Amino acid sequence: MTRRTDPHISMLVSALVMGIIPHVLILSPWINACCFLSWIYLMLGPKKAWPLPPRWLTALLTFAAFSGIVIGARGTFNSDSGIGLLCLMAALKPLEINNHRDRMITLFLAYFMVIAALFFSNSLEMTIYLYFSVVGITGCLVLVNHPDILPSKGFKLAFTITAQALPLSLVLFLVFPRIQGSLWGVQAGSAGSSGLSDTLSPGSLSGMRQSGELAMRVSFEGGIPGVAERYFRAIVFQNYDGKSWRVSWKIPDATTLPEGDDPVRYTVILEPHQQHYLVTMDYPGESPPGFTLSHDLTIRSRDRLVKPARYSLVSYSAPSPSPLMDWEEIYTHLPTTGNSRSRILAERLRSQSGSVGELSNAILRYFRDQEFYYTLSPPELDENPVDGFLFNTRKGYCEHYASAFVYLMRAAGVPARVVGGYYGGEVNPYGDYLMIRQKDAHAWAEVYMEGKGWMRVDPTAAVDHRRVERDAAPSGSSAGEMLDGRGGFFNGISLKVQLAWDALNYQWYSRVIGYSTVSQRKFLEKLGLSLDSMAGILKTVFSSLALIAGLMMLYYLRLQMKTGAGTDPVKKGYMRFLKKLESVGVICPPYSGPLDFAEKAVAERKDLEKEIRGITSLYVLLRYGGKEKDENLVHDFLVLVGHFRPGKIQ
Amino acid sequence: MIEELVDKIARKETNVVFPHTLLRKGLYILPTRPGLLFILVLFVMLAGSINYSNNLGFLFTFLLGSMVFISILHTHRNLLGLTIRSAAVQPVFASDNGVLKLLLQTEERSRPGICFDVKINEATIHVTTNDNRKVSVPLPTERRGYYKVTSMTVSSSYPFGLFRTWSTFYPNLGYLVYPTALGGEFDPSASTDGSENQGSRETDGVDDFKGLRPYRPGDPMSRLSWKSLARGKGLHTKEFSAHIGESVMIAWDDVSLRETEKKLSRLCDMVLKAHDMNLSYGLSIPGTLIPKGEPKDKAHRHLCLKALALYGKGGVRAEGKRP
Numbered sequence: 001m002t003r004r005t006d007p008h009i010s011m012l013v014s015a016l017v018m019g020i021i022p023h024v025l026i027l028s029p030w031i032n033a034c035c036f037l038s039w040i041y042l043m044l045g046p047k048k049a050w051p052l053p054p055r056w057l058t059a060l061l062t063f064a065a066f067s068g069i070v071i072g073a074r075g076t077f078n079s080d081s082g083i084g085l086l087c088l089m090a091a092l093k094p095l096e097i098n099n100h101r102d103r104m105i106t107l108f109l110a111y112f113m114v115i116a117a118l119f120f121s122n123s124l125e126m127t128i129y130l131y132f133s134v135v136g137i138t139g140c141l142v143l144v145n146h147p148d149i150l151p152s153k154g155f156k157l158a159f160t161i162t163a164q165a166l167p168l169s170l171v172l173f174l175v176f177p178r179i180q181g182s183l184w185g186v187q188a189g190s191a192g193s194s195g196l197s198d199t200l201s202p203g204s205l206s207g208m209r210q211s212g213e214l215a216m217r218v219s220f221e222g223g224i225p226g227v228a229e230r231y232f233r234a235i236v237f238q239n240y241d242g243k244s245w246r247v248s249w250k251i252p253d254a255t256t257l258p259e260g261d262d263p264v265r266y267t268v269i270l271e272p273h274q275q276h277y278l279v280t281m282d283y284p285g286e287s288p289p290g291f292t293l294s295h296d297l298t299i300r301s302r303d304r305l306v307k308p309a310r311y312s313l314v315s316y317s318a319p320s321p322s323p324l325m326d327w328e329e330i331y332t333h334l335p336t337t338g339n340s341r342s343r344i345l346a347e348r349l350r351s352q353s354g355s356v357g358e359l360s361n362a363i364l365r366y367f368r369d370q371e372f373y374y375t376l377s378p379p380e381l382d383e384n385p386v387d388g389f390l391f392n393t394r395k396g397y398c399e400h401y402a403s404a405f406v407y408l409m410r411a412a413g414v415p416a417r418v419v420g421g422y423y424g425g426e427v428n429p430y431g432d433y434l435m436i437r438q439k440d441a442h443a444w445a446e447v448y449m450e451g452k453g454w455m456r457v458d459p460t461a462a463v464d465h466r467r468v469e470r471d472a473a474p475s476g477s478s479a480g481e482m483l484d485g486r487g488g489f490f491n492g493i494s495l496k497v498q499l500a501w502d503a504l505n506y507q508w509y510s511r512v513i514g515y516s517t518v519s520q521r522k523f524l525e526k527l528g529l530s531l532d533s534m535a536g537i538l539k540t541v542f543s544s545l546a547l548i549a550g551l552m553m554l555y556y557l558r559l560q561m562k563t564g565a566g567t568d569p570v571k572k573g574y575m576r577f578l579k580k581l582e583s584v585g586v587i588c589p590p591y592s593g594p595l596d597f598a599e600k601a602v603a604e605r606k607d608l609e610k611e612i613r614g615i616t617s618l619y620v621l622l623r624y625g626g627k628e629k630d631e632n633l634v635h636d637f638l639v640l641v642g643h644f645r646p647g648k649i650q
Numbered sequence: 651m652i653e654e655l656v657d658k659i660a661r662k663e664t665n666v667v668f669p670h671t672l673l674r675k676g677l678y679i680l681p682t683r684p685g686l687l688f689i690l691v692l693f694v695m696l697a698g699s700i701n702y703s704n705n706l707g708f709l710f711t712f713l714l715g716s717m718v719f720i721s722i723l724h725t726h727r728n729l730l731g732l733t734i735r736s737a738a739v740q741p742v743f744a745s746d747n748g749v750l751k752l753l754l755q756t757e758e759r760s761r762p763g764i765c766f767d768v769k770i771n772e773a774t775i776h777v778t779t780n781d782n783r784k785v786s787v788p789l790p791t792e793r794r795g796y797y798k799v800t801s802m803t804v805s806s807s808y809p810f811g812l813f814r815t816w817s818t819f820y821p822n823l824g825y826l827v828y829p830t831a832l833g834g835e836f837d838p839s840a841s842t843d844g845s846e847n848q849g850s851r852e853t854d855g856v857d858d859f860k861g862l863r864p865y866r867p868g869d870p871m872s873r874l875s876w877k878s879l880a881r882g883k884g885l886h887t888k889e890f891s892a893h894i895g896e897s898v899m900i901a902w903d904d905v906s907l908r909e910t911e912k913k914l915s916r917l918c919d920m921v922l923k924a925h926d927m928n929l930s931y932g933l934s935i936p937g938t939l940i941p942k943g944e945p946k947d948k949a950h951r952h953l954c955l956k957a958l959a960l961y962g963k964g965g966v967r968a969e970g971k972r973p
Binding site for chain 1: 669671673683684687688691695698702703704705706707708709710711712713714715716717719720721723724733735755762763780807808809810811
């Protein structure tokens, strides 16, 4: 028995293509190839009279494909393999479509692929694309169910219904209760990475990532701070093994919180970076719910960050001066051997300075006076990287300077640590917020000073600006300055468009993507609803149900109006008259004219004869008697209809 | 199956007469199987969105959910107010094509994808149409007898196929299927009842030339007298007379076949021939005696054929009002 290609195949394949487009880049090439080959085969099949593969072959293909997924996943089944599985199903399912149910399942697969795409990207442009792919797939759904109607009509209907559903879905979106945490474990995918990592090895990898990708957006309650104050801390590196700086995971929670009279309140939207920390301005005085503030005043999370995080914090420019804890002697640890010339330098500088502050300044002066260069592509360093940097190459970027500075401090017996984070960023003039990109990643040092606590020192800033390579300047210039002069006219335009688009994205992220339990509460409070008491919850539930019911009613009435009288008040009035009669059991059959019907109605309700005849004759006069424009008559007619009460027996 | 249950529980609209308008009461709506599956898929999506606290997941799940919800209104509206103006069906001979013609009436707006399920005896005939004016439902005509339309279901799953709205009603409607005519010899003289043949009138027949009469519009061309036309005498029609038995009683025993159905088919053939020959004929079969009627009387022919159609099927039942 040869099976024939389904007659609806082109519709089904179009729907699947719309569904797979967002996934094409993350899918393994062989899965893409499977989909492509299968669909091309099916589309050309009817024309070339190719038979469908027999059942045993389909079964074999399915088995092979699933084994491919299992092997490709190498034992870890994460969301990437889930998407792969979904797309393989989309490739194979159309090969065995037999009946209407199979077609519907194929279309549901397409919808499912759309929804799955949302778990990988939630940018505004992706959302807009996905909205239209929902419209497209819905159009296919209409046409698969009703193949005889015109395709343009099917897609138009899909567009209409999707648009009609939008207000309703927004209400549901706003009021549907959000819970914190997840129902089951979340497996991280591979999408996204960042300029920061939890190891820092100056000299091992030449060249630094210069990505314009957005890392985070920050909006401030007061004004945006000046460039010099825009230090955003993320990671503190404690351990140095002679090559790399690493994060110690044994840091206890914070005991003394920073305080002061210069709190900065701000909100961060952090792009997912697959790491375990949040980025904060300077020293945060608290941590968002679900995260812990560790002793070095960085915020850590148990899970990797796989989706954008939105949090509001208060930060201070300095931590509170607290005595050094016993365990904090790790901040003076160095490997016992290696980098001997650096140790001698440190010893010499220490003997010349009377305090930690003087020592720090001496090192910075050393960076400034000697021939140190700032470059993003420094030469590689081998065995003793600190010695190599300080005495041979003297070329490097922030990591080299911070690392060398902290090494020297520790060699001189002063507690010091390397801090990784971001610095600078550009102001978006359309949105009044700061955009920080991956290329703004920065590393600096913190030194412990008796009586003052941990103080920030940025050794990179010490480099003579004449020795900073062009195009490698640490960013910090605001986008506004760039708008003013540099670059041609078209560059200016495209930059403006980019900034405006980012401002739109910012609103999107902060209002839609970042909508949380907290924002939901705030939103409901604005409406005078609360979720604190049982009564409040009930009130909220009922108001939202009422709103939804109201929307539906409105919509239903609109549909009714379309089917019925439209906007003509006279016809509407007559319809109302008919409705009133219908409610007492006198039904007007659609074929009967007004006069015929009046006879019939009078025969059934002798008591209403006067009213029925009066209204009918007025109606006939208004509609067919050439009195359409007579406003008084229209008014009389409507009043008569209004007062008509067939329910009362007279 | 739930739908059948609903139809069972619901107040039945029996003896529905046309025109019949589908009103809100009596018009039900339920999800189809794919619809139920889709609702399940939506719940899976919702669970995923909750688990990953994915706001866009929420947004799109609610969008799809709202679309399903709104499609209910569209589906319901697709049938609400539809009027079936009339349903007409003519008697047919077994194995001929019989149709039930339904005339619909709707407003300007079109109603695509309307399905009619007409239940006849135990069979159900399914017709899907986009035509909002007339629908032809092919009827089962394999065997002779009386077919009753037990119920009619109008349904639609427009636009998404996720919900189906339907209305079932029970019209007073039925049709006769006559036996198939089985060709064979028909010799009226053989069965002519002599006693009733007395004082017979002469009727127009085909056998003996009787004379000429002036042409009347409608006379068959084969009987035109070309000779008289050639002689310049104007247009005349040749008249013949049936020289044997002007009236005939078609009787059960006239047919020697044993099988009842074949016998009925032969009798049917004889009735048709007698009618065509303008005889005055009657029918006598066990249990039914139809006296001779006027020649060319179609109602009489129908009476005879009906008797044949219903032979052995519990007598001549009320045929119901003919539409």
